[in-house]
Amino acid sequence: NNEDLFHSELTATKVNLISCESLKEPMRLKAKIRYRHPEQEAVAWQTEDGVLHVRFDKPQRAITRGQAVVLYDGDIVVGGGVIEIVLNDRFSLSFAFCRTVLSALFFGNVIVISY
DSSP, X not given: OGXXXXXXXXXXXXXXESSSSOOOSOEEEEEESSTTSOOEEEEEEEOTTOOEEXXXXXXXXXXXXXXXXXXXXXXXXXXXXXXXXXXXXXXXXXXXXXHHHHHHHXXXXXXXXXX
């Protein structure tokens, strides 16, 4: 099913930022997931552990783990990383929550959650 190939969010590791020190706040950029793939509108940010998160405005076809994602601000290369995890809209929030909980458990932290 071709629809299964489309995803709207990814995480990347081995991040190398060129034009800034970090992306602590979400930033509107363009992202490219393959050499011949056109740049696409996205929002990118980093979590405290340095993992890069990219959420595309429109789902992208065949985002592939192990390939590079490159971020652009106009003609300026912001940086990039190696695609680690590919997410659908319906999984992104639950995955982000699980990752936070697992990271906290791994590092021995305590999390208090309130609604």
